[in-house]
Amino acid sequence: MNINELERLTGITKQNIRFYEKKGLLHPARNSENNYREYTKEDLICLKAVKLLRKLDLPLEDIRKILQDEEPLSEALSQHLKTLQEKQQELSACIDVCNNLLQKAKSQAAQTTLRHSKVKAGTLSDMGPDSMQSNTAQTAQTAAQDAASQTAQQPHTVLSPQLALLDIDETLRKMDEIEKNGGKFMSIIKDYQKFSAAERLKGFSFKPDTMVMNAEEFKEALLQYAEENQLNLTIIKEGMYPLFRIDNLEYKAERIFDRFGATIHCSLTNPEELETGLEHIPPARKRLYSFFHGPWFFLLVLFIVMAISRQSFFWAFFVLAMVGPYLFWLFIRYFR
Helix, strand or coil: CCHHHHHHHHHHCCCHHHCCCCCCCCEEEEEECCCCCCCCCHHHHHHHHHHHHHCCCCHHHHHHHCCCCCHHHHHHHHHHHHHHHHHHHHHHHHHHHHHHHHHHHHHHHHHHHCCCCCCCCHHHCCCHHHHHHHHHHHHHHHHHHHHHHHHHHCCCCCCCHHHHHCHHHHHHHHHHHHHHHHHHHHHHHHHHHHHHHHHHHHEECCCCCCCCHHHHHHHHHHHHHHCCCCCEEEEEECCCCEEEEEEEEEEEEEEEEEEEEEEEEEEEEEHHHCCCCCCCHHHHHHHHHHHHHHCCCHHHHHHHHHHHCCCCCHHHHHHHHHHHHHHHHHHHCCCC
């Protein structure tokens, strides 16, 4: 099909179709005889996909990566969804400010209309026909003089009286405060997400199906865990303390026996590698993130709940002192 047919079938203009071609989103073949572009059914589907993703406000570069399988669709949409949610929060704040300004503008307009009505009614009641004609003539003469005077003057900025309704300085202060607080909050959330992801990568534990009594069983247990969790695991050293890689991160594994059987605990050999990208987080905030990410926050909540339910902090402290170490050990062994 030619470009006119493609335009009719997709609703996309020829100019935009050529633009998408320049951006590498479309690769039509050319007729060897006349060098005209010839579009296939695949080009039609591809162009409709571009139209759909553009309606979702996805950037052209992300669309190109999706079409060329350089980026999974799920990852692109997940990242774009976060961007849209951030914009939604910004728009929500803008809507609130606009509503406040609109209410002020309506209130001021109503007061002005009422004031003018009262002044006009009072003026007309005090004036006779002759006075009204004289006043009209004087008003016209004054307006003409003002217009002539303004024409003779140099051009200059004239502020509209409506700008006073915006309460510019105060409104700007409020918007700056909203952006600052919102940006700071989102920054803390994003930093915690990065920190939490890095902590999860530092180590993990799992229960194998066997007691892992030799190197071969250890290897099979690791490969089975990788398959069940869809991990790209490569063993680089076998044995009872094997080394392996997951997504270019090197781990060492050990077998631990407890009352529930064997547990395989895996830890990162070079945890400092995960500090890349976290240097901007202050040490105090990292400690706070560790508190929320580790078992301490859970133990604190448990202590408060027991204290409130029993109305005795001493009893809650005693129980937590007895149970806390075991819960901490349980968390380290099975949930890290």
